[in-house]
Amino acid sequence: MKSILAFALQAVSLGVVAGSYVLKDDFNGSNFFDNFYYNSAPDASKGYVQYVNQSVAESSGLVSYHESKNWLYVDNTTVATSPGRKSVRIQSNNVYNQGLFLFDVSHIPWGCGTWPAIWTSGANWPNSGEIDIMEGTNENTYNSMTLHSVANCTMTNVSQNMTGSMTASGCGASTGCSVKDSRTTAYGHGFNIGGGGVFAMEWLTTGIKVWNFARASVPADITSGNPDPTSWPIPQAHFPFGSNCASSNFKNQYIILNTDFCGLANQTFSACGSDCNAYVSENPQDFSNAFFTVNYIKVFDQQ
Ligand SMILES: *[C@@H]1O[C@H](CO)[C@@H](O)[C@H](O)[C@H]1NC(C)=O
Numbered sequence: 001m002k003s004i005l006a007f008a009l010q011a012v013s014l015g016v017v018a019g020s021y022v023l024k025d026d027f028n029g030s031n032f033f034d035n036f037y038y039n040s041a042p043d044a045s046k047g048y049v050q051y052v053n054q055s056v057a058e059s060s061g062l063v064s065y066h067e068s069k070n071w072l073y074v075d076n077t078t079v080a081t082s083p084g085r086k087s088v089r090i091q092s093n094n095v096y097n098q099g100l101f102l103f104d105v106s107h108i109p110w111g112c113g114t115w116p117a118i119w120t121s122g123a124n125w126p127n128s129g130e131i132d133i134m135e136g137t138n139e140n141t142y143n144s145m146t147l148h149s150v151a152n153c154t155m156t157n158v159s160q161n162m163t164g165s166m167t168a169s170g171c172g173a174s175t176g177c178s179v180k181d182s183r184t185t186a187y188g189h190g191f192n193i194g195g196g197g198v199f200a201m202e203w204l205t206t207g208i209k210v211w212n213f214a215r216a217s218v219p220a221d222i223t224s225g226n227p228d229p230t231s232w233p234i235p236q237a238h239f240p241f242g243s244n245c246a247s248s249n250f251k252n253q254y255i256i257l258n259t260d261f262c263g264l265a266n267q268t269f270s271a272c273g274s275d276c277n278a279y280v281s282e283n284p285q286d287f288s289n290a291f292f293t294v295n296y297i298k299v300f301d302q303q
Pocket residue numbers: 026027028029296
């Protein structure tokens with residue numbers, strides 16, 4: 001059990017003044033995975049996947065820390081059988097209500113059959129909301145940023161205040177309201193060959209903004225640990241709250257990283273073949289690019 005004193009001391013040691021933000025959590029280094037739970041429950045998105053628990057993830061080398069980075073792999077050696085290819089889905093032990101979230105990643109999973117995401121979700125889905133910060137499928141060359149919420153939550157198309165393009169306005173449950181970032185540096189191969197970058201998500205009572213900075217254009221205030229979103233260019237996605245959607249629809253969010261396969265993303269598999277599950281099952285060697293390399297995840301609170 002963590003004492004209140006230990007918690008307070010940790011808060012002081014992490015309490016670096018950062019513009020209007022104060023560092024709350026910094027997940028990095030050899031104890032990165034201690035901040036997460038390995039959710040091995042069956043996949044609600046009907047993917048061809050078997051999310052493994054911590055002991056299997058460790059014993060089969062699906063998680064690892066080396067070169068000062070944390071790596072999340074999928075099984076790239078075994079012909080998979082039902083329920084699907086082995087992968088990990090980690091969710092933070094802490095839950096969050098607003099703040100600034102930074103994900104510094106050098107590599108994200110990519111390729112035919114894959115469906116990776118960096119996202120947050122509440123336990124009571126969709127009533128406590130879901131915020132998808134990085135998401136794509138197969139060999140996509142764009143990033144999708146999406147909210148999932150109650151049926152009467154809709155997104156206002158503030159196209160002048162974001163660089164991405166809104167592709168769906170209804171935030172209700174399964175479809176979600178979504179913004180597409182068409183820059184090839186925003187996802188997959190184009191993101192990875194540039195050395196990755198930083199995904200940033202700012203969640204306030206006024207709305208949610210998402211930025212995607214390629215490595216070469218990460219703002220200096222992020223690199224120095226004192227992020228100030230007011231100094232950044234306009235975001236890739238901006239979902240304002242208001243009469244269209246109450247901010248109270250988003251609460252108690254876990255941070256989640258996972259790599260899924262096929263499932264509800266099946267419809268976009270056609271460019272790769274005709275049977276996603278069979279492809280994912282039979283071609284383990286094709287999943288050597290399906291890994292995350294995480295430098296850090298940081299969460300800041302408003303001062
Ligand atoms: C990693 O996070 C810890 C807090 O968990 C922090 O003290 C340390 O400075 C961080 N290290 C790096 C390299 O950012």
